[in-house]
Amino acid sequence: MKKNIIIVGPSRAGKSTLANMISHELHYNMIRLDDLVSGFEYAFPELGIHHDSEELKVSTRFTKFLSGMLRELNEGDHIYRDEFYVLEGVFIDFEELQKEMESDKNKDNYTIIGLHYNGMNEEQLFKNIRNHDTDDDWTYYNDDEELKANCRYFLQRNNNFYEDYKKYNIKNYDVSFNREITFNKIIDDIKNRIWKIYKFNRVTHYVIGRANNSVNY
Numbered sequence: 001m002k003k004n005i006i007i008v009g010p011s012r013a014g015k016s017t018l019a020n021m022i023s024h025e026l027h028y029n030m031i032r033l034d035d036l037v038s039g040f041e042y043a044f045p046e047l048g049i050h051h052d053s054e055e056l057k058v059s060t061r062f063t064k065f066l067s068g069m070l071r072e073l074n075e076g077d078h079i080y081r082d083e084f085y086v087l088e089g090v091f092i093d094f095e096e097l098q099k100e101m102e103s104d105k106n107k108d109n110y111t112i113i114g115l116h117y118n119g120m121n122e123e124q125l126f127k128n129i130r131n132h133d134t135d136d137d138w139t140y141y142n143d144d145e146e147l148k149a150n151c152r153y154f155l156q157r158n159n160n161f162y163e164d165y166k167k168y169n170i171k172n173y174d175v176s177f178n179r180e181i182t183f184n185k186i187i188d189d190i191k192n193r194i195w196k197i198y199k200f201n202r203v204t205h206y207v208i209g210r211a212n213n214s215v216n217y
Contacts (some may be wrong), residue, residue, distance in 0.1 A: 033089025060119030
């Protein structure tokens with residue numbers, strides 16, 4: 001049995017890259033939460049959900065919407081068509097999200113993957129971003145001083161994310177180095193979990209079937 005997946009973490013941790021890999025290899029539909037934030041910014045600027053606001057405040061406002069969206073993804077005919085989703089983004093209020101994850105509707109239908117780069121200092125993060133950015137990345141257009149300032153902020157938010165991973169017992173992975181190897185391990189972990197659940201369900205159905213046959217006999 002698959003679960004919908006939510007990938008969280010600080011900026012430039014590889015959330016989109018991992019989500020794309022999961023989408024292609026495991027046939028998940030991908031949702032970029034940044035795109036939803038952009039939609040709010042364009043259509044409803046009065047809500048204060050936009051990229052230029054303080055990240056923590058935007059996260060609190062946005063996660064209220066996200067909670068309703070997560071419920072909707074667990075309902076409707078897409079469930080019966082075996083459609084599942086991988087969502088990735090940075091605008092997450094963990095306290096609000098955890099309430100939703102513990103609800104009866106969602107507790108068995110979602111898994112959260114946390115990414116962090118605890119092994120990097122500011123200089124290493126700066127070089128990593130410069131080496132891997134493309135013109136699709138907003139940091140690509142930062143000059144060196146802007147990017148250094150952003151790296152300091154990214155590391156601060158990285159620490160915030162990591163503390164929340166520990167507080168809410170979220171499975172997390174360090175992507176500081178050998179990122180491709182780490183992402184492949186995450187996908188292997190997901191595949192193994194799906195296979196274990198599938199085997200458990202097959203055994204359970206077999207045992208129940210045998211028991212029912214014995215009673216009927």
